[in-house]
Amino acid sequence: MYDAIIVGARVAGSPAAMLLARRGHRVLVLERATFPSDTFSTHFITAPGTALLQRWGALEQLEKRGVPIFDHVLLNVAGNVINTREVFGPTQVCSPRRTDLDVTLRDMAAEAGAEVRMGSSVTEVLFDDAGRATGVRVRDADGNVTEESASVVVGADGRSGIVGRSVNPEPRDEHEIRGSGLYAYFDGFDYVTESAGMLDGAFVFAFPTGPRSACIGTEIDRSHDDAVHADPAAVFYERIAADPDLERRVRAATRNGRWHSGDLQAGWFRHASGQGWALVGDAVCLKDPLLGHGITDSFVGAELLAAAIDEGLSSGNLDAALARYDEALWRHLRPIYEASRDAALSFDKSGDDLFAAFMPAQMLIQEELAMVQAGGPTL
Ligand SMILES: Cc1cc2nc3c(=O)[nH]c(=O)nc-3n(C[C@H](O)[C@H](O)[C@H](O)COP(=O)(O)OP(=O)(O)OC[C@H]3O[C@@H](n4cnc5c(N)ncnc54)[C@H](O)[C@@H]3O)c2cc1C
Known part of the structure; x- marks a missing residue:
């Protein structure tokens, strides 16, 4: 059993994993892709x-590259x-380029102690009878299927990720791009x-x-x-x-x-947490790339999420800490999210x-x- 399972190892998932592992938590990162690989993004x-x-x-590592x-x-x-x-x-x-950035962040998460499995696709989020997320079903590159459990399942799996689709969060805002x-x-x-x-x-x-x-x-x-x-x-x-x-x-x-x-056609800001789950990165806040701020928002989200999970696991009240993350993320990202939405009309x-x-x-x-x-x- 892990403290956190993080689905997605790019600019939202790897920093969240790194920051949690640096605080001593047991983290599993599952990433469908193999790196180095690009995404549709301009950097x-x-x-x-x-x-x-x-x-x-990480900046030092990037300069070395x-x-x-x-x-x-x-x-x-x-x-x-x-x-x-x-x-x-x-x-x-x-x-x-993401072939430098995502590799650097993934490697730093692994160096901090997170277990990172590449080529591993999450095919299902698992819930208990009370509707609490308890883990995931994952298929590795050889086709082996296993189940992993954790105190919290994090969707850092982008705008159409399986975690967001499974928990179906309420939107705080939706708009056309x-x-x-x-x-x-x-x-x-x-x-x-x-x-x-x-x-x-x-x-x-x-x-x-x-x-x-x-x-x-x-x-x-x-x-x-x-x-x-x-x-x-x-x-x-x-x-x-x-x-x-x-x-x-x-x-x-x-x-x-x-x-x-x-x-992208549509942007959104969704609620970012619920029972045993949280979302970070594009999974929760998706907007026009005009301002070039999606990566920064993912980093800020990773900082807040790691702090919330750490607080929740230490205090024994994870749901309350995840609810604080949901509010803090909205408070921090909302001004630039709304400015992006309005600038790109x-x-x-x-x-x-x-x-x-x-x-x-x-x-x-x-x-x-x-x-x-x-x-x-x-x-
Ligand atoms: C055209 C364009 C230009 C942009 N330009 C900029 C820019 O200049 N600056 C900027 O800051 N932002 C920019 N953005 C936004 C930025 O790219 C995103 O905000 C950022 O990539 C979000 O990162 P993420 O980690 O949340 O998701 P992603 O980068 O989408 O990563 C999600 C990861 O999850 C993995 N995954 C998905 N499903 C599963 C699964 N079931 N199992 C395992 N793994 C899974 C995927 O393989 C992927 O690697 C741009 C976006 C677009 C569309």
Whole structure:
């Protein structure tokens, strides 16, 4: 019997496992995928998330892997370039590929003492007669099926994960997502730092993932999906043409691999816990990626969840601690969740209007950074 079974080993699951194992708890992590592997995501980690990586000791590991760390972002607002260092002062940010980030966090969870089983797919969440989650049924890579039990089952299994589907939590908020992502990886790309552009009808970005390599793309309104499917390169180059310097540097670089595109359609904030279960990451808070804050939210959630499970197991009142986690998660993530939802209502507008929608959330992100620097999220 484990203290916690965590389903999913990426940016929500591995930090939660690492933080629980560091507190001496017996943790089992079950991950269907094998690493290194990518997910549909564009990698920018905002300053509070980067600060948490530093606190955990992960930023150092990422730097050793060649991930560049910066102290500012260049924002191109309809042709006017803003350096965030001049607005907010220097704040560390980075954009590691998930093949670096998720591997680093998974390895740190294992080093902390969590048992991590890759290629292991949870096929069922088990409940007792009173409706309490008690464990999972899992199939390993060889097809062997076993049952594992724990005091708490954590769904860190993403937006369509089995834990969320099994416990069917009440939504606190649901909304339509208008944005659609289109990006590719490029080698031989000349960059100075992280950059994002609010251009007429499109949000564009170039996020360095390694020495002279970057994830470069655009977010546009979902109504253009047919054009994206027909010719993604044409849509991409048409959008970045409004930033001639970026276009020149992208054309001088070499695309490595295919175009990635898709949309989320719907976002939500769900209740995050119940009898013997908890959700963290996209499983509980799903939103438009415009602000690049899903990874940071997953980290903040992992901090809160580990604190709650630790408190619940120590006090003997796990359900009360998990209920505190549910409220604390909403309190911490709600402002930026609502700002993301409201900023991403439409992409078919001018660069200045996109910037006006984008900026309020940047102020909230600075407040969140101050919270992390002051000791981190609390229950
Ligand atoms: C286009 C796009 C761009 C984005 N860009 C950014 C960005 O720049 N910055 C940012 O911060 N966020 C971004 N996001 C959001 C970010 O990717 C997510 O918030 C983040 O990946 C959520 O992490 P997670 O660990 O909760 O879930 P996931 O990354 O989805 O991981 C869930 C894991 O659970 C595993 N799993 C699922 N089911 C099972 C099962 N039954 N058994 C075992 N394992 C299972 C999966 O294999 C997977 O590895 C973007 C999202 C999209 C769609």
